[in-house]
Amino acid sequence: MSFQNQDPQTNGQSDNEEPVHYQLKLFVTGASPNSLRAIINTKEFCEHYLKNQYDLEIIDVYQQPLIAQAEQIIALPMLIKKFPLPVRRLIGDMSDTKKVLKGLELENAG
Amino acid sequence: MFNQNQFSTTQTLPKAPTGITGLDDITGGGIPKGRPTLICGEAGSGKTLFSVEFIIRGAMEFNEPGVFMSFEEKAEELAMNVTSLGFDLQQLQAEKKIRIDHVHIERSEIEETGEYDLDGLFIRLGYAIDSIGAKRVVLDTIENLFSGLSNPSILRAELRRLFQWLKEKGVTAIITGEKGDGTLTRQGLEEYVSDCVILLDHRVSNQISTRRLRIVKYRGTLHGTNEYPFLIDEEGISVLPITALKLNKEVSSERISSGIPQLDDMLGGQGFFCGSSILVSGTAGTGKTSIASYFANETCKRGDKCIYFAFEESPSQIMRNMLSIGLDLQKYVDSGLLHFRASRPTLNGLEMHLLAIHKEIKKLKPQVVILDPITNLVTVGSVSEVKSMLIRLIDFLQEEQITVMFTALTLNTVVNEQTDEGVSSLVDAWMLVRDIEFNGERNRGLYMMKSRGMRHSNQVREFVINDKGLDLINVYLGPDGVLTGSARETHQMNEETGKVIYNHGLSRKDREIERKRKALEAKIATLQSEFESAEEELNRMYVEEELVKAVAEKTRREMTKMRGGNDTEI
Incomplete structure (x- = not known):
């Protein structure tokens, strides 16, 4: 029974072409100017282009140094698009909106 | 002159031994401790092996844990490469003596959207250093950042900061760099690393390849300036100092x-x-x-x-x-x-x-x-x-x-x-x-x-x-000069013959003398016997005379007695 309940939901989603839900992670370093700018810019960007269809996680790498190796982090700030695939990495303070759109493959939306 | 005086009075630079056979002899003890050293050379000149050996020997022989940050090879690849040299990288990692961090940058995955810095790298490296208390760090080859990231001005500034930061951390670092056109490294890393630069070279002449190493600069210390050949074999790198600087070896009279x-x-x-x-x-x-x-x-x-x-x-x-x-x-x-x-x-x-x-x-x-x-x-x-x-x-x-x-x-x-x-x-x-x-x-x-x-x-x-x-x-030195071989033998034979003949002559003369001696001796015997008989004759006559004399005396006395017994006459 439960299976049947699930199936129509998924089918319905794809049929309606409901926009995919973006999973984003923003890595920053404390309260450095670049980090602060990146946080503000990312938030603005997401509200503007991905309203209600994104999860944004902001991680301070200073607090979790182990994650730097796991996520292959070199340059900061960095925004990782985990979903939808492919994974993309954007570095910088996200001030260049065009490039962010390109990086997130949202050029059509812009 | 000023430098020399300064050199003699101040304490010499502390050095970290590399453990690489021969290198520590040339550098007078190793590479500068707590400072970055640049190792540059063409592809395949042995930069990575050099730096890996530095880390491994540091961990194994000098009890200095090390971080190896690789921008090229993955940890597993590195481990496999050094297994052939008899080093167990996995074991050393498990013992927390070595930490390998592979930095992967793929330009196609990265979009640059504004100002950034390399804090991520700093944090990673800092964490790796602190987690095992590393004293040594290798960055192999940091220039790969330039191919992954497109803003060179940011990178340059960040590298400068990185090397400064490494110095502050007090770790002895090796940075490798590929040799560029007319410069030691493609990105001019030598500008940032000013304490010690070692150049590796791989030359082929007459179809025979020789690896060489040269210390391009080493601030504040004496070092060998020649090109030193080095060998990579199953025991790692060995550098050969070309000549001992002094002629002061011990001698034996045995x-x-x-x-x-x-x-x-x-x-x-x-x-x-x-x-x-x-x-x-x-x-x-x-x-x-x-x-x-x-x-x-x-x-x-x-x-x-x-x-x-x-x-x-x-x-x-x-x-x-x-x-x-x-x-x-x-x-x-x-x-x-x-x-x-x-x-x-x-x-x-x-x-x-x-x-x-x-x-x-x-x-x-x-x-x-x-x-x-x-x-x-x-x-x-x-x-x-x-x-x-x-x-x-x-x-x-x-x-x-x-x-x-x-x-x-x-x-x-x-x-x-x-x-x-x-x-x-x-x-x-x-x-x-x-x-x-x-x-x-x-x-x-x-x-x-x-x-x-x-x-x-x-x-x-x-x-x-x-x-x-x-x-x-x-050799035989004869009137004809130096004689060897059969000439010598012939000559020796001639001499031998001469000797025999000579000896023969000698013995004949000896016999002659012997005969003469015998003849003389015979003569002497005859004379002796003649003398003896003459002596005997003379003796006999003497005795006879004595007897005659005695008899005459006796007769005379008797005659006197008979005449009248007058003794006074006597």
Whole structure:
């Protein structure tokens, strides 16, 4: 029974072409100017282009140094698009909106 | 001048030993401690191996944990690469002595959207250093960042910051960089790393490759400035200092036999000095190898170790050939005293040969080393290169108090021509074996050209090789000059005959004298007997006279008595 309940939901989603839900992670370093700018810019960007269809996680790498190796982090700030695939990495303070759109493959939306 | 004064008064730079064989000798103790060092070179020049060895040896030998940050190879690849050198990277990682971090940058995955910095790298590196208390760091090859990230001005600023940060951390760092056009590294890293720069080089000349290393700069310390050859083999990197800077080695006055008693006689009766270098030169087929083999044999007979480096014949060939002159080398090979190391000179470059010889000597610690022949090495290098190699070898051997015998082929029979790769002036003893062609045959003559520090014969000796072995015979100096071979034998035979005849004559004269003596003696006997009979006759007459006298006296007395007994008359 439960299976049947699930199936129509998924089918319905794809049929309606409901926009995919973006999973984003923003890595920053404390309260450095670049980090602060990146946080503000990312938030603005997401509200503007991905309203209600994104999860944004902001991680301070200073607090979790182990994650730097796991996520292959070199340059900061960095925004990782985990979903939808492919994974993309954007570095910088996200001030260049065009490039962010390109990086997130949202050029059509812009 | 100012610098010199400063140098002598202030304390020298603290150094971190690399543990790489030979490098610490050139640098006077290692690379600058707590500072970054740049190692640059072309692709395949051994930068990565160099830095890996620095980290591993640091962890294993100097108890200094290290972080290896690789921008090229993955941790597993690195581990596999060094397994062949006998290092277990996994184990060292598990023991928290080494931490490997592979930095992966893929330009196509990255979009640059504004200002950024390399804090991520700093955090990663900082965490890695702190987690194992690392004292050493390698960044291999940080220039890869430039291919992954497109903003060079940010990168440059960040690299400058990174090196400063490494210094503040007090870690001894190695940064590798690929050699660029006209610059040491493609991105000019040498601008940022100013304390020590080492350049690796891989050159091929005459189809033979040689790796070399040069310290381009090393602030605040003395260092060797030459190009030093280095070798990568199953034990990692070994760098060979070309020449010891000083000539202050110990010498021994102990003597060792050459294995040929007559040759020892020529050398003041005791043979060579221990730890000296001996050159045996001569034209083809004069028995240089035989002399060398005798020397090897004698060494092993004493129970000492000997390494025989053969560049011409294979060990079994030498042993077979030596058996024909009554020398059994096989038993010493079996007992581990004699080691043959045969290689074609063209196998690798001169430096590699030298290094290989070094390593063998270090490993086996022999008392005697034989190189047969050094002339073949010219096929892989110029005469001056061979000379420089031999100088270094002799240097090294003398330091280790190892006696060395070289054989050299002279193509020229002119004696005073220095054809022996110019080493004749370097060696302590120089023996020359040459052909003497005379009377329709070829004989060998041997003489000492020089032998430092001992009385030695100035005579040419005939050098005979037969199935019993080597023999040195005094040559015959006759009215016709120096005679050797059958001419000498003929002459000796003539002399022998003369002697017999002479002796014969002598004995005839002796007999004559004997006869004369006998005759005289007979005469003396006759005279003696004549004298005796004459003496007897005389004695008889004397007695008779006495008797007559006595009788006359008696008669006279009686007559007196008869006349009247008048005694007074008497």
